[in-house]
Amino acid sequence: xxxxxxxxxxxxxxxxxxxxxxxxxxxxxxxxxxxxxxxxxxxxxxxxxxxxxxxxxxxxxxxxxxxxxxxxxxxxxxxxxxxxxxxxxxxxxxxxxxxxxxxxxxxxxxxxxxxxxxxxxxxxxxxxxxxxxxxxxxxxxxxxxxxxxxxxxxxxxxxxxxxxxxxxxxxxxxxxxxxxxxxxxxxxxxxxxxxxxxxxxxxxxxxxxxxxxxxxxxxxxxxxxxxxxxxxxxxxxxxxxxxxxxxxxxxxxxxxxxxxxxxxxxxxxxxxxxxxxxxxxxxxxxxx
Amino acid sequence: xxxxxxxxxxxxxxxxxxxxxxxxxxxxxxxxxxxxxxxxxxxxxxxxxxxxxxxxxxxxxxxxxxxxxxxxxxxxxxxxxxxxxxxxxxxxxxxxxxxxxxxxxxxxxxxxxxxxxxxxxxxxxxxxxxxxxxxxxxxxxxxxxxxxxxxxxxxxxxxxxxxxxxxxxxxxxxxxxxxxxxxxxxxxxxxxxxxxxxxxxxxxxxxxxxxxxxxxxxxxxxxxxxxxxxxxxxxxxxxxxxxxxxxxxxxxxxxxxxxxxxxxxxxxxxxxxxxxxxxxxxxxxxxxxxxxx
Numbered sequence: 001x002x003x004x005x006x007x008x009x010x011x012x013x014x015x016x017x018x019x020x021x022x023x024x025x026x027x028x029x030x031x032x033x034x035x036x037x038x039x040x041x042x043x044x045x046x047x048x049x050x051x052x053x054x055x056x057x058x059x060x061x062x063x064x065x066x067x068x069x070x071x072x073x074x075x076x077x078x079x080x081x082x083x084x085x086x087x088x089x090x091x092x093x094x095x096x097x098x099x100x101x102x103x104x105x106x107x108x109x110x111x112x113x114x115x116x117x118x119x120x121x122x123x124x125x126x127x128x129x130x131x132x133x134x135x136x137x138x139x140x141x142x143x144x145x146x147x148x149x150x151x152x153x154x155x156x157x158x159x160x161x162x163x164x165x166x167x168x169x170x171x172x173x174x175x176x177x178x179x180x181x182x183x184x185x186x187x188x189x190x191x192x193x194x195x196x197x198x199x200x201x202x203x204x205x206x207x208x209x210x211x212x213x214x215x216x217x218x219x220x221x222x223x224x225x226x227x228x229x230x231x232x233x234x235x236x237x238x239x240x241x242x243x244x245x246x247x248x249x250x251x252x253x254x255x256x257x258x259x260x261x262x263x264x265x266x267x268x269x270x271x272x273x274x275x276x277x278x279x280x281x282x283x284x285x286x287x288x
Numbered sequence: 289x290x291x292x293x294x295x296x297x298x299x300x301x302x303x304x305x306x307x308x309x310x311x312x313x314x315x316x317x318x319x320x321x322x323x324x325x326x327x328x329x330x331x332x333x334x335x336x337x338x339x340x341x342x343x344x345x346x347x348x349x350x351x352x353x354x355x356x357x358x359x360x361x362x363x364x365x366x367x368x369x370x371x372x373x374x375x376x377x378x379x380x381x382x383x384x385x386x387x388x389x390x391x392x393x394x395x396x397x398x399x400x401x402x403x404x405x406x407x408x409x410x411x412x413x414x415x416x417x418x419x420x421x422x423x424x425x426x427x428x429x430x431x432x433x434x435x436x437x438x439x440x441x442x443x444x445x446x447x448x449x450x451x452x453x454x455x456x457x458x459x460x461x462x463x464x465x466x467x468x469x470x471x472x473x474x475x476x477x478x479x480x481x482x483x484x485x486x487x488x489x490x491x492x493x494x495x496x497x498x499x500x501x502x503x504x505x506x507x508x509x510x511x512x513x514x515x516x517x518x519x520x521x522x523x524x525x526x527x528x529x530x531x532x533x534x535x536x537x538x539x540x541x542x543x544x545x546x547x548x549x550x551x552x553x554x555x556x557x558x559x560x561x562x563x564x565x566x567x568x569x570x571x572x573x574x575x576x577x578x579x580x581x
Binding site: 022056100105107109114137195 | 296298299301302303305306313314321324381384387388391397398401403405406410414417420423456457460463464506513514516535538548551552556558559562563
């Protein structure tokens with residue numbers, strides 16, 4: 001952006017004002033960075049400390065003798081490998097099915113005319129305001145009747161559709177010119193082929209955003225797997241972390257080590273797809 | 289070209305998976321919870337006798353119910369107001385051309401990325417006796433001990449953790465809103481004598497952020513009402529029920545006390561509250577924007 005021209009009445013030039021402003025805002029920046037960032041540093045320091053240091057409250061501000069073995073011990077004490085596998089199966093299946101169901105529904109809502117289209121769209125979006133805790137009990141009863149408790153079916157199927165994804169694809173497909181569709185139709189393609197061969201590849205940004213946000217949400221989800229699993233062999237990572245807390249309540253150094261390695265995949269995904277994640281959250285805010 | 293009628297079949301085919309799943313996993317459970325709230329059920333028995341509004345009456349008569357409502361209101365107001373205010377402050381800060389602003393953005397958004405379980409566990413440790421907060425408050429000559437074990441501090445402490453986690457999310461929403469405000473408006477305002485930051489904020493930024501604020505308030509209300517894992521991990525609803533909120537109570541009624549009828553009544557209550565708040569917000573907002581235009 002071009003630098004703003006100085007306003008006639010401005011008593012000092014914009015450049016000087018910006019400089020003066022900088023020093024005015026430094027304290028706020030420092031406070032914000034310390035408040036939001038320091039806990040992360042402290043968790044890592046804790047994960048590298050000895051438990052005697054933690055118990056006596058004498059952790060050095062900088063870990064001079066980091067105990068990397070804490071990570072190995074935390075990993076070994078529970079069955080995290082199995083829980084990571086369970087979570088990956090759940091998160092990948094939910095993400096894939098949300099991408100498929102959302103792009104199909106979003107395409108129909110954006111590109112096809114049929115009676116009740118608007119009402120249907122509102123019916124989808126309205127589900128976004130319903131807290132899962134409201135509908136969790138009936139879904140639990142349903143899962144129990146299907147004998148799906150403690151299976152992947154219960155972890156995947158109830159979240160296989162998400163109105164956020166439908167909304168995201170609909171908004172994206174609305175921006176694609178109709179000429180694409182007409183050209184493909186003239187070539188003899190049916191709507192199914194138009195969606196997957198013409199529209200879906202163009203909607204890659206929506207797919208990336210939805211996939212990242214869904215995967216992170218599934219990786220972090222607690223209440224649904226908490227209700228729908230029973231045995232440790234079906235636990236997801238967040239349940240594993242809570243079970244770890246149950247067994248080693250005050251062994252904080254190992255607990256913090258487990259917390260750190262459970263959170264790493266989320267940060268890796270964020271660093272890979274930062275823009276898509278931020279834009280995905282922002283679009284719900286500006287167009288919701 | 290495909291005929292109009294055949295196109296409708298295609299539309300039905302495309303919509304079928306989403307419609308069926310939404311019906312089975314949103315609308316049917318909503319109807320079922322309203323139905324179940326008027327029936328007595330222990331979670332096992334094959335019969336569910338109709339009891340009218342008795343389950344609601346039993347729920348309201350629970351000695352703990354008043355406390356649950358009080359905790360829920362404190363938790364929701366106590367998390368929504370500061371996390372939005374701090375989020376807006378962060379957005380205003382991160383929207384300026386200051387050095388390290390992308391670092392500021394990344395750091396304050398990071399808490400949103402980790403799970404409530406991880407963040408909750410970390411805060412339990414930081415709030416334990418001999419932990420970080422104990423030390424910091426020790427400088428002020430104050431030793432609160434284990435924060436999550438103290439009935440007076442547990443709820444404020446969970447609220448603090450939740451606010452820490454959500455402020456960065458609100459910052460992202462507000463940053464998107466701030467970027468839609470054209471720079472020229474501030475320049476025009478400067479010509480009209482709007483020089484100092486606070487006047488600029490009050491007369492230009494805040495009114496133009498109304499749409500963002502509307503959305504931010506709704507989404508934060510919904511998020512705060514559904515907060516379960518942070519409470520489960522940090523305090524288990526205790527000590528002495530001081531952190532038992534409505535969603536925690538629903539889970540407790542159904543899965544600990546096996547009072548499914550009352551749990552359904554509490555769920556229905558939550559549904560009604562969330563719907564009423566959202567509809568109220570939408571109506572208030574549409575009325576406001578009418579007045580403005």
